[in-house]
Every structure is written in C-alpha cells, then in structure tokens.
Amino acid sequence: MKIKKIVSMLFALTMVTGCMASFTSCGGDEEKTGSSSTASNNSSNADESKDDGNSEEKTDGNDFGGATLKVLTHRTDRIEDGSLKEVTKEFEEKYNCKVEYQGFTDYASDVSTMMSTDDYGDVLMIPDTVKVKDLGTYFEPLGTYEEMDAKYNWANQKMYDDTVYGVAIGGSIAGGLCYNKATWEEAGITTLPKTEEEFIECLEKIRDNTDAIPYYTNFKDTWALAQWTSLVNSASGNSNYTNELLAEKKDVFAEDSAHYKVFKLMYDVFSDPTLIEVDPNTTDWEGSKAAIGSGTIATMCMGSWAVTQFQEVAETNGDDPANIGYMPCPISVNGVQYAESAPDYNMGINIHSEQKDLGKLYIEWYVEDSNIAYNEGYVQTVKGSEMPEYLEAFENVELFVSDAAPEDLVGVWDQIDQESEVGFYLQDSANFKVRLCEAAFRGEGDEGFKKIADEINKKWNATRDSVLG
Amino acid sequence: MDDLLTVSGKKSKKTAKQWIQSYDGQKAITSIVFLLIPVALLILFTFVPAANMVVYSFQKRSQLGTDIEWVGLDNYKTIFSDSSYLMTFKNSIYYLIGSFIQQALALLVASVLCSRLRCKNFFKGVLFFPYLMNGVAVSLIFLNFFKNGDGVVSPQGTLNSILSVFGVEPYTWLGAETANFCLVFVSLWRYIGFDILMYIGAIQSINTDVYEAAELDGANSWQRFRYIVFPSIKSIIALQCILAVNGAISVFETPYIITGGKNGTTTFVIKTIETAFTYDKIGLASAMAMVLLSITIVVTIIQKTVFKEET
Known part of the structure; x- marks a missing residue:
C-alpha cells in the first residue's frame, strides 16, 4: 500500500512539475504577444506622425511649415530627463518643424525588427545588424566618402561602394594615460610627452619636483597591466596593424613593432624603482582612484572609461575633478601621434522617409551645432573640433579607426592569442605582462626584456602557423 | 546480521504489504528515504562531474562545450612534456618543508599545553581560532600584514610598522625573494591549531599512570617526552606528515588571494584554474586535475598500507 502511495505521489509530483513548466511557457508566450502588440502600437504611431508630415506643405529653405521629424534613439535617459527635447528646441525654431523622439532601451533588436517594415522613423541610429552591403536598401546616401571624410571622423564606418550612409554621433578614445594635471604642472611640465624618452623624462621631473608617485603600476591587479595592450594600436598609427601582422606573418615582438614599443616603455618605467610605488605587490586600486584625484599619484595607464570613475571619486573626496586629464600614448610614428578611436552609433536617414532634406539638416545640426557629443564627454564627429575638457590633449592627435579583419582572418587573432597562451588582454599569473613586470622589478634590464619577447614570438609564431596552416 | 537474514528468509512468503508493515x-x-536526497546530491554534484572530468581529459573542448575534439592522450603528453605545467609543483616543496616545521611546532606546543599550565583552555582556543577563520579573510589580513606601504596610497603594513620600532628598514615582503616564505608562514599560522588539537588528543590518551611512574623514577620532562609521549603518538605524527604531502600539492587560496600567483608563487591548482578559465582549455585542465587526483590517490594508498597494521 505504502509503496503504491509513494509511487502515486511521485507521479503527482512529476505531473505538477510538468504543469508548472507548461504554465511558465504559457507565461512566456503571453509576454511575447504583449510586447508584439506594443510594437504594433509604436508603428501605428509612426503612421500617424508620417501622415502629419504629408499633410503639411513643404517649403524651401529654412521653413518646413511645422513638419514632424521622427527620430529613433537609444538614449532613453536623455528623453526621460527632458534634456534632449530642450536642446532640440533650437533646431525646431530654426527650421519651423517638430522633432519627435522615440526611445528604445533595447535599441538594436527592437529597431532591427521595425526595419522589416517601411516605418522606422525618419532619422535613426543605424543598427549594426544591417550588413554594410545592404545599407543602400534601407538608408539614404549622405555623400561620397571623399566629401564626408573631409568633414567628419569615422566616415568609413557605414559606407559601401564609396557612398556614405551614416554619420557617427560621436566617439571615444581607445587607449591613453590618465594623469593629474596639477601634479604634472607642479613638476614644471608644460608640453605633454610625444615620445618614450620624453615620457620617462616627465616622470623623472615629477619624481624630482613633487612628492607624488610618478607612475602607479597597480601590479597586484593584472587587468591594470592589460590596459597597456590598449595602447598598441594607437602606437602603431596603422589602422590595419593587427591584420598586417597576421597576413604578413610578422613577429608580434619584432623590434620596430608597436607591441614591442608599448611594452618596452612599460618595462623601462617599471625598471626604475624611483618612478613607481614602493611595493607593487600590494597595490590598492580603490586607493589609487582617490590618490590620482588628490595628485599623490601622477600617472596611470588606463582606458578612457577610468576617467569618469576618477572624476567621481575626486568629487566625493573634495578634490577638483577637472584635474584628471587624459593623454595620448606617448609614442610617435614619424613625428605624428596617433590615437585609435571608436565611433558610437551612426545616424542615417530612412530611405522611405518623406522628410529627407529635414533629416539631413537634423544630422548636420546634431553633429555640428548641437554640442551634444561634447557635453557628454565624447569625441566630436566634426574633424578638428574642440575635445571635451579631459581630452584636450588629443586635439593635435591623428584619430583613426582600426579596420575590421578580412574575412579569412576573422577571429584568428583571438584564437592564436588564446591557444598560444600569450594572452595580450588576459590575466593569468604566468602571462608575459606579469613576467615582464617581475623581470623589471628584479632589474634584469634590456636582456630580460629581450628574453621574454623572444619567447613570446616563438610561442605566437608556432601557434599562428598551425592555425593559419 | 545473520539472525536478521534468517528471520527474513523464513518469512519470505510474506506479501510485500506485510513486509513493509514489519519492523524491517x-x-x-x-x-x-533519508538517504535518497544526500546520495542524489552526492551523485549529481560529485560523481557525475568527476566522471565527466575523466572524459573531458581526453578531449579538446571549450567552456561552453562547443567544438569538441577527441585528442586521446595529447593533453597528458602536453602536461608531462611542457615544463611550465609540472614546474609549478616546485612551489609545493616550500609548503612541504613548511608543514614539517609546522608538525614540530605543533608537537612542542601540544606537549606544553598538556603540562600543568594555567588558562590551558584559553590558549587552546587562541591557537585553534585561526583554523576556524575563513581562508579569504586570513589572506586579506596577511596582505595588510606584509604590505610595504608608501604612506601615500596605502598605510604601512603591520610587520614593517612593528619592525620599525626596532629600527629595521621597511622591506617588501611579498617581493620575489620572500613571497613564498611569507605564504608558507600564512598557511602554517592557519593550520597549526588543528595539528595542536590532534596532538593534544593523542597525548591525553596516554595513561597517566605511566607518567607518574616515570616521575617517581626521576625522569625529566625531555625524557618523558622522548620515551613515553613520542613512542605513543608516533603513528599520529606519521599520519599527519602524509596528510601534509596532500596539503602541499593542493595549495590554492592563500597564494591566489595574496599574490595572485605572481612573483613565482603559482601552484599547480592555480595553473589548472587559469588553464581552464583564462585560456578556455577545459580538456587540458581536466587532465591536470586528473594528474592531481592520481597523486592524491597514490599518497592515500601509501598511507592506508603503512598504517594498516597499527590501526
């Protein structure tokens, strides 16, 4: 009897779980239908706004007779706090039109779905799901590459057959060094270093003239060493650098390579114990954030993402956040400093739009006059325009975007990186970055560097040859 | 047991229902019913993954299990041919030597604690306390202890502060020269309490009559230790030493947190984890785990055979 009971209970249990599973899946379905209905609401809204646009007479010049321009954007935060609306008033008055913003939290996937219809606003951020060769089917051409490149940064990002379909709304810098402006000035440095020698001279000046730690290694946190890797492309000044290394089967640590230059610079700085903190083995990242704000640390190699963090900490500690500066990689190619940058979304115009002229004017206004990118701390799209305050050091630096890998080399770099256990961005204890630091701390000099560089070349080349065949 | 069997044998003609209602x-x-859940959990979370690991060690695979490729014994060949894998066992020697010192110290403290002493239990508690502490907490404590602070970003570490009272210059304890010794010290500090307790237990199990007789014969404390205590607890000491071998090859959390394996403090376990999760070579890492497992099994077999007669 009892066995039966147990068995029947087990059956009941499985039944219940089964039902639960089906219930949850029902719930899922419901949600899906829910979201699709909102999507259809959205598109019907779009219809309405478009009808409005049609009913209005279009006039020449600056008067669009109150036409409505619908803009799809990922910046829902700027819509919610009303700041986007506020800024756009200037545009609306100038051209006598109305700009209607529609925000998407999950922009790329929602808008990609909308693009299967003709209604996807007038101006929109081009989702990366649109393949480059399909740009012409969805977006209005904005000009030839030559025209656009003369005016704008990153003009080749949304381009096919020399026709440009999108303009970046702004961009960011890939790699550089954070420094405390006040401390650098106190040390008597007036111009930022452009070469490795100048950089080390600057650090020596800081050591001699101030109480600050010239460079803080953050050696205990291996990810902080990986920040040096993000300088490599900038140091090469070549948008096709990594692809060429692979295609031409060059040594990554050949003596003139950007990898060699960047890590040699790191090695040289770390080799001089007077330029870095006393005990790199027990560094404190959180503590270093506060210290660079107060100026007791002068320099750290960090991605530009760190700047906002440093500024926030400086603000809470009562230090001046404006003291946090960001300088380009102090390595020049033929006397020119380069910086790798990456654009944010590109804005394009719906090819089915009724308001193409107004759309073009809007994009122009957005990147040239609105100052939105500048106020948000982005690099501006218009060439030669003012950098955000913390990036002022990049004003005379040549910005470029790295080329995508050609089809036969897609993913190959990462595969070699991982299989060979070189790990340029990785953080294991036997990583070459860690070993370079250890050798530098032991004071092994140029020979120590050469030995590790040769080993990396050997490991890398062996794996590369087996991967590429 | 035999009784039960015959009883149930005799009554085998009982129906299932009756059997269930019976005491047996x-x-x-x-x-x-009571065993079902623990055994199920044990199988699910210990034996199945362990069996999987054996299979993985013959494969080349990533964390997500895509692109599985059978490579036979290649992973094992890599471990034994590429010196960078087995070299990490070198650091185990530090811990092994450290644990022998630890045994000696523990034995000394245990015999002191077994003599007539005030506040015995207080000292026992104090010495055992580190063993109860979480390994991460211990590691963070010692990170601050060994720190050579610059006084700018981080304050001076405890050890250097104390030494500076005696006029000693601050020293970078976790630098390449001394890092391993510091780490061994940490693990000694942490585990010695447990050894002391083991030895106290063993020493207290010796009949007090023997001591009294020895005392009457005029034996001093060293003689009592040498000729009474030591022979009685010899097997415990040997057992502890063999356990120390297992401990020394599987050191992980202390170096992982304090130095991150830098300055030549990597251990085999850290290397295994990095192989698996930094370089996404799950197959190779499984093979490394198998190597560690087999060493542990060998050591355990030695321990069992050596102590078979004595226990």
Missing part, C-alpha cells in the same frame, strides 16, 4: 520493512524504507 519500516527500517529499510526510512533509511532509503
């Missing part, structure tokens, strides 16, 4: 049946069902 109730006992069996209760045991099964």
